Amino acid sequence: MAALQDRVEGLRGDFEERARRIASAKDLEDLRNLFFSRKKGLVTGLFEEMKSLAPEEKREAGRLVNELKDILQGRLEELEKGLPKKEIRVGGSVEARSEVKGKTTLLSPDDLTLPGLRRYVGAPHPVILFQQEIESIFRGMGFTVEEGPEVETDYYNFEALNFPPHHPARDQWDTLFIKGDLLLRTHTSPVQIRVMQRAKPPIRIICPGRVFRHETPDPTHLPMFYQVEGLVVDEGVTFAHLKGTLEHFIRALFGERIKVRFRPSFFPFTEPSAEVDIECIVCGGRDAACRVCGGTGWKEILGSGMVHPQVLKNVSIDPERYSGWAFGLGIERTAMFSYGISEMRHFYENDLRFIRQFQLK
Numbered sequence: 499m500a501a502l503q504d505r506v507e508g509l510r511g512d513f514e515e516r517a518r519r520i521a522s523a524k525d526l527e528d529l530r531n532l533f534f535s536r537k538k539g540l541v542t543g544l545f546e547e548m549k550s551l552a553p554e555e556k557r558e559a560g561r562l563v564n565e566l567k568d569i570l571q572g573r574l575e576e577l578e579k580g581l582p583k584k585e586i587r588v589g590g591s592v593e594a595r596s597e598v599k600g601k602t603t604l605l606s607p608d609d610l611t612l613p614g615l616r617r618y619v620g621a622p623h624p625v626i627l628f629q630q631e632i633e634s635i636f637r638g639m640g641f642t643v644e645e646g647p648e649v650e651t652d653y654y655n656f657e658a659l660n661f662p663p664h665h666p667a668r669d670q671w672d673t674l675f676i677k678g679d680l681l682l683r684t685h686t687s688p689v690q691i692r693v694m695q696r697a698k699p700p701i702r703i704i705c706p707g708r709v710f711r712h713e714t715p716d717p718t719h720l721p722m723f724y725q726v727e728g729l730v731v732d733e734g735v736t737f738a739h740l741k742g743t744l745e746h747f748i749r750a751l752f753g754e755r756i757k758v759r760f761r762p763s764f765f766p767f768t769e770p771s772a773e774v775d776i777e778c779i780v781c782g783g784r785d786a787a788c789r790v791c792g793g794t795g796w797k798e799i800l801g802s803g804m805v806h807p808q809v810l811k812n813v814s815i816d817p818e819r820y821s822g823w824a825f826g827l828g829i830e831r832t833a834m835f836s837y838g839i840s841e842m843r844h845f846y847e848n849d850l851r852f853i854r855q856f857q858l859k
């Protein structure tokens with residue numbers, strides 16, 4: 499029996515020695531044949547020899563040889579998995595297969611419920627996803643969605659909105675001028691004018707789009723960003739409608755428990771005017787050095803107010819009969835709070851590790 503044990507150990511050593519030199523499916527196949535071919539296989543030979551043993555020796559010999567067989571077959575499987583794989587395209591997906599014994603075998607057939615290898619096909623940008631969420635809340639309240647040009651004239655961007663020429667309030671919007679009267683719109687408010695010129699009250703619209711300002715980027719400011727404008731004009735419209743609608747909208751976005759505040763402000767095209775802040779979701783007001791809220795615990799997300807009577811006159815709507823309210827919300831500013839991002843510039847760095855997190859599930 500000691501002699502058999504020596505031979506079994508010798509065969510294991512020999513097997514490992516050869517296994518180290520395997521570089522292809524052909525090498526692996528030769529190794530398998532050397533040990534297990536039906537006529538001359540070294541392990542097969544041991545089973546043959548056992549037949550001539552005395553019955554009392556057979557049991558122990560059988561245990562030793564079967565153990566060797568199991569170990570070596572396990573090793574052959576491991577070696578097969580380690581072979582270089584061929585990539586085979588099946589209906590657009592890539593599956594890993596290996597070639598052994600001249601046959602192509604699908605690897606890891608053990609668990610057919612494992613997901614296949616998925617190809618990344620792209621997804622809407624998080625800012626656009628958020629814009630769509632905003633649109634859907636306002637559509638639910640009966641608003642329709644309008645658009646306007648990104649290249650505007652001074653008239654629509656400023657004058658019709660009650661900024662007289664050379665008025666200091668223009669400085670609030672660092673404008674990128676193109677040529678003569680043309681400029682890149684600094685806000686979506688010019689769309690209010692375009693809509694009121696072509697439609698008469700009742701008006702209930704929102705208009706999302708890109709705006710441009712000569713600004714240095716920081717965690718909460720960009721030189722190109724998205725706004726969404728809202729405008730309601732009808733008989734009997736009051737500030738209470740403005741407040742109720744915006745509060746409903748903000749709670750629909752952030753949940754019932756979000757803290758919201760209206761703060762008096764100034765815009766030439768609204769009177770009275772208010773800016774709306776929400777609690778700083780990044781620090782919750784607990785970090786005096788917060789780069790998002792500056793330690794105040796609040797961050798402005800939109801400007802709003804009752805449409806100035808002069809603006810209504812500019813589009814031939816009678817301010818004695820009609821009144822209206824409007825708002826302009828920063829989409830990235832609001833999105834960063836909704837997604838819990840402390841840095842607005844991430845949206846435009848084109849880092850796929852960031853962008854892919856917002857893919858629709």
Ligand code: FA5
Nearest residue numbers: 685687719720723799800801802803824825826828831
């Ligand atoms: C305006 O642009 C007004 N047109 C808003 C308005 C519309 C008031 C209708 C009244 C009636 P303001 O400059 O504050 O206002 O910008 C509005 C929002 O845009 C801000 O609350 C903020 O959320 C966002 N925002 C402003 N500047 C930037 C910037 N540089 N980067 C990113 N978001 C900005």
